Amino acid sequence: xxxxxxxxxxxxxxxxxxxxxxxxxxxxxxxxxxxxxxxxxxxxxxxxxxxxxxxxxxxxxxxxxxxxxxxxxxxxxxxxxxxxxxxxxxxxxxxxxxxxxxxxxxxxxxxxxxxxxxxxxxxxxxxxxxxxxxxxxxxxxxxxxxxxxxxxxxxxxxxxxxxxxxxxxxxxxxxxxxxxxxxxxxxxxxxxxxxxxxxxxxxxxxxxxxxxxxxxxxxxxxxxxxxxxxxxxxxxxxxxxxxxxxxxxxxxxxxxxxxxx
Numbered sequence: 001x002x003x004x005x006x007x008x009x010x011x012x013x014x015x016x017x018x019x020x021x022x023x024x025x026x027x028x029x030x031x032x033x034x035x036x037x038x039x040x041x042x043x044x045x046x047x048x049x050x051x052x053x054x055x056x057x058x059x060x061x062x063x064x065x066x067x068x069x070x071x072x073x074x075x076x077x078x079x080x081x082x083x084x085x086x087x088x089x090x091x092x093x094x095x096x097x098x099x100x101x102x103x104x105x106x107x108x109x110x111x112x113x114x115x116x117x118x119x120x121x122x123x124x125x126x127x128x129x130x131x132x133x134x135x136x137x138x139x140x141x142x143x144x145x146x147x148x149x150x151x152x153x154x155x156x157x158x159x160x161x162x163x164x165x166x167x168x169x170x171x172x173x174x175x176x177x178x179x180x181x182x183x184x185x186x187x188x189x190x191x192x193x194x195x196x197x198x199x200x201x202x203x204x205x206x207x208x209x210x211x212x213x214x215x216x217x218x219x220x221x222x223x224x225x226x227x228x229x230x231x232x233x234x235x236x237x238x239x240x241x242x243x244x245x246x247x248x249x250x251x252x253x254x255x256x257x258x259x260x261x
Contacts, residue, residue: 001243004046011046013039013076014203015053028088032058032067036074043075051121053203054079056086056099057107064107065114068122078121080153080175081107083128083140096127101140105147112148123175124149129156130183138169145172151199156183163187163195173198180208 003011016026018038024030035052043050052071057064064081071079082088083104085097098104104124111122124144128137134157141152153175154166166174176197178186192200217230241247 001045004048005243008048010077010199011042011048011050012201012203013042013050013052014201014207015055016204017207018053020204020207026089028055028086030055032063032070036070039071039076040074043077049077050075051078051080051123052076054081056084056088057081057111061106061110065110068111068114068120069116072115072117072120077119078123078150080123080125080151081111082125082153082155083144094130096130098128098131101143104140105143108144108147108149121150122148123151123153125153125155125175127155129154129158129162134162134165138166141166141170145170151175153177158183159185160187160191160195163192163197167196175199175201177201177203179203180205 015030015035018035019026019030021038022030022034035054039050039052054067054071058067068079081104083098083101085099089096104126108122108124115122124141124147126137126140126144128140132140137154141154145152149172151173152166152170154163155177157163157166157176163174163176174197176187176192176199177184178192178200179202180186187195189200213233217227217233220230221227
């Protein structure tokens with residue numbers, strides 16, 4: 001809801017954030033039902049289009065087809081699928097293992113064929129940069145493009161030069177992941193746009209901001225015995241209620257229960 005208020009173009013539902021929300025590392029432990037349920041709640045809360053991280057598709061091509069149908073029914077407008085072997089790793093960690101290009105293209109074709117709405121965006125993510133080099137990642141991306149992916153997500157590219165090479169090689173739109181503390185240089189929207197990137201996500205930014213604030217706040221309460229000094233850093237009760245439209249719900253309640261016996 002705050003993303004919408006700040007007039008961004010869309011909402012991204014991060015798999016790493018959903019895992020952390022459950023107290024789990026981002027290694028493929030979440031299930032389709034958990035991801036779809038949370039994605040549905042987020043999509044419902046905003047008018048913006050929401051795309052979601054579907055990890056490896058929760059199984060083989062048949063499972064991927066069901067994943068797409070489930071996420072589409074949940075109100076999401078797109079998802080990305082990655083070419084890692086389960087258990088997967090965060091895209092900016094070392095030691096990743098990939099499925100074959102052939103196996104990944106089967107998943108992409110299954111995803112494309114399973115969707116009921118042609119507008120549901122199938123994004124193919126490749127983690128090959130770390131294990132097969134830039135040329136290998138581009139070769140995989142071309143195969144995924146040929147398999148029907150609407151967009152390519154090249155994970156953990158190093159810098160502008162690598163994004164530029166990807167843009168020259170790939171015809172469909174490209175997604176850039178500007179996650180903090182990872183392998184990619186943090187580029188501005190202007191820089192990415194100039195490089196021909198079509199979509200940029202900030203998957204864990206808000207979680208990291210919130211968690212650091214919570215950590216500092218808890219330490220203050222522990223040391224001071226009160227949260228008094230933290231009030232200026234908090235969203236006020238009035239600001240939260242306004243965001244959640246308390247007054248609109250109260251008016252609705254009054255309008256419904258306005259009858260007399």
